[in-house]
Amino acid sequence: MLKKFVSSLLAVLLIAGCAGGGAADETVREHKPVAEMAEGLVSTLGMENDLKEVKERVLYGMFFETRKDAEDNFVTDGKVYRGEDKNADTIGVFETTDNAKCIEYLKKYLETQKANSQMYSPEEVFKIDNAVLESSKDGSVVVLVISSEIEKAQTAVNELLK
Numbered sequence: 001m002l003k004k005f006v007s008s009l010l011a012v013l014l015i016a017g018c019a020g021g022g023a024a025d026e027t028v029r030e031h032k033p034v035a036e037m038a039e040g041l042v043s044t045l046g047m048e049n050d051l052k053e054v055k056e057r058v059l060y061g062m063f064f065e066t067r068k069d070a071e072d073n074f075v076t077d078g079k080v081y082r083g084e085d086k087n088a089d090t091i092g093v094f095e096t097t098d099n100a101k102c103i104e105y106l107k108k109y110l111e112t113q114k115a116n117s118q119m120y121s122p123e124e125v126f127k128i129d130n131a132v133l134e135s136s137k138d139g140s141v142v143v144l145v146i147s148s149e150i151e152k153a154q155t156a157v158n159e160l161l162k
Contacts, residue, residue, distance in 0.1 A: 034141070037160055038079035038093040044156045045147060050089055051081035063092065064105045074098035086121035088113055088128050092144040099139035106133055106144050113146075136161045 032040075042048055059080050060068050067073065076095045083089035096102040110131055117124040132145040132153045143161065145153040 034077045034093040034095050035079045037141070037143070038081060038091055041091045041093070041143070041145065041156055041160065042081050045091070045145070045149060045153060047081070047089060047091065047147070050083055050087065051091060052084060054080040054082055059092075063094075063109050064102075074101050086117075086124065088117055088121070088124035088146050089148075090131075090144060090146040094142045094144075095140060096142055097140075099135055099142065102142045103133065103135065106142065109144075110146075132157050134158070134161055 042051055054062070056068060056078070059078050060066050060070075060073070060075065063078075063080070064073070064075055066075075068075075074097050076097060078092065078094040080090065080092040092106075094102055094106075110128055110133070114125055114128045117128060127146050127148050127150075130150045132143070132147075132150070134157050135142050141161065143157050145157055147153045
């Protein structure tokens, strides 16, 4: 009987140990949701009337040449607001599993935007050249801001990611 009790107790402890992770998993990500972060930047920079939200399916194709459900997708969540027509203003916040790859794709996006702006709206090139592209300390969040208010944007991004 003692053997049954001990083996039952061990089985319960093993199952309980394997089922854990609730508290630990919750502390892995200390950041606000990306949507909240992006909306906060739009508000802080006073760009509510200048930017429109980009649909999720467009976001992944436009910035990362992939789909959200693709196996090799390294961006787990994202929120982007962009200017319309020839306005390069952009605010994007991305949650990523591969910081270097995310930044690489965002730099490609900036290069493409700059090339297009040089031809169609050269006044926007300065903003693109001075875009704010920063990562959180742990590398799980990347923020992109294209704005004529360069210093204000840098300050807002630094405050967001601290």
